[in-house]
Amino acid sequence: MVALLRGAGLQQIDGDLLVDDALFAPTPSGGTIDGLVSEPYNVEPIATLMNFKSTKFVVSPGKKQAQIVLDPPLAGVPIENRVKLVGGPCRYAANSLSIDQRGDQARPTLRVSGRYSRACRERWSYFAVLDHRQFIEAFFRGAWEAGGGSWKGHARMASGAAARLNRAPWQVWTSPRTLAEVIGDVNKFSNNVMTRMLLMQLASHAGAVPATEALGRHQVEGWLKLNQLPFPGLVLDNGAGLSRQARLDAGGLTGLLVAMGKGPYADLLRESLPVLGRDGTLRWRLADEPVAGRAWLKTGSLADVRSIAGYLDARSGERYALTLIINGPIVRRATEVQDELLRWLYENG
Numbered sequence: 001m002v003a004l005l006r007g008a009g010l011q012q013i014d015g016d017l018l019v020d021d022a023l024f025a026p027t028p029s030g031g032t033i034d035g036l037v038s039e040p041y042n043v044e045p046i047a048t049l050m051n052f053k054s055t056k057f058v059v060s061p062g063k064k065q066a067q068i069v070l071d072p073p074l075a076g077v078p079i080e081n082r083v084k085l086v087g088g089p090c091r092y093a094a095n096s097l098s099i100d101q102r103g104d105q106a107r108p109t110l111r112v113s114g115r116y117s118r119a120c121r122e123r124w125s126y127f128a129v130l131d132h133r134q135f136i137e138a139f140f141r142g143a144w145e146a147g148g149g150s151w152k153g154h155a156r157m158a159s160g161a162a163a164r165l166n167r168a169p170w171q172v173w174t175s176p177r178t179l180a181e182v183i184g185d186v187n188k189f190s191n192n193v194m195t196r197m198l199l200m201q202l203a204s205h206a207g208a209v210p211a212t213e214a215l216g217r218h219q220v221e222g223w224l225k226l227n228q229l230p231f232p233g234l235v236l237d238n239g240a241g242l243s244r245q246a247r248l249d250a251g252g253l254t255g256l257l258v259a260m261g262k263g264p265y266a267d268l269l270r271e272s273l274p275v276l277g278r279d280g281t282l283r284w285r286l287a288d289e290p291v292a293g294r295a296w297l298k299t300g301s302l303a304d305v306r307s308i309a310g311y312l313d314a315r316s317g318e319r320y321a322l323t324l325i326i327n328g329p330i331v332r333r334a335t336e337v338q339d340e341l342l343r344w345l346y347e348n349g
Helices: 002-007 132-146 161-165 179-189 192-205 213-226 250-261 266-272 329-348
Strands: 017-019 054-061 066-071 079-086 098-103 108-117 123-128 155-157 295-302 305-313 319-327
Touching: 002 132, 017 132, 054 108, 066 079, 132 155, 179 192, 179 266, 192 213, 250 266, 250 305, 250 319, 295 329, 305 329, 319 329
Parallel strands: 017 155, 079 108
Antiparallel strands: 054 066, 054 123, 098 108, 295 305, 305 319
């Protein structure tokens, strides 16, 4: 977007950046599932989401203190570096740091604290920071200034601003990515906020503006009913499974997988899932065993919950749909149980 604007001759912006987020209604504020507001998986969906409201904190040990660089940079947001360098083995890396926001709405500061082991050398971790308006302003300002432009204004959330302009847009950028490619990212890397965005987009695509989670759930439930796919006890909540209210049963999910495996999008769905021992969240699982490359499975995890669901091609050539959900303290052995099931089904299916 910056390249388009700069290429069209725009260099200096004197006014504010109006951010039209009218497409999606604000999601109910029930707090994060685990209280970790700086974790990117806890970011709430918004129609104008930029970079998952997250940035990479790249940390390396300097002579006297840790060096911290943000990628992408957030212009106008100072870093208060309170990281303490420690000796010994690489025990405390970037993912052990804590990020706290200070200051006010107009001038936020990010305080980074914790311990960092010199032996770790350079490490990085993603953190969600600021609120949506603050992040959009800092992110756009950084990109705009890096592209040679100047900007005197600020970002303002302005729902419906585009509709009120009532004129043709000057510059338009359209993503070249297909829905199948987006879903591949969702499934391969278990991206919660993208899943929640898709649920809202279903409602928007059906004509609901602003879209809501409830209307998105209605679209999914209507599709299941239209295709005569019974799913008793299904509770979608926010659509991502990142919820203590969400519910589903293994039989219903396996039935859905079987039906989808016979439909026109069977290969698209299966290929969007992590491949056992090859990529995504299953890249290192059973990588050196015969079943590697023969199973396509979505993983899921919460405290006291571990699950896998998808497809497996047995040694016999038969393809199976499978779902395994483990609840309770026994999840400490979940990986062992899941792997044994996959081995057994591959050899005996």
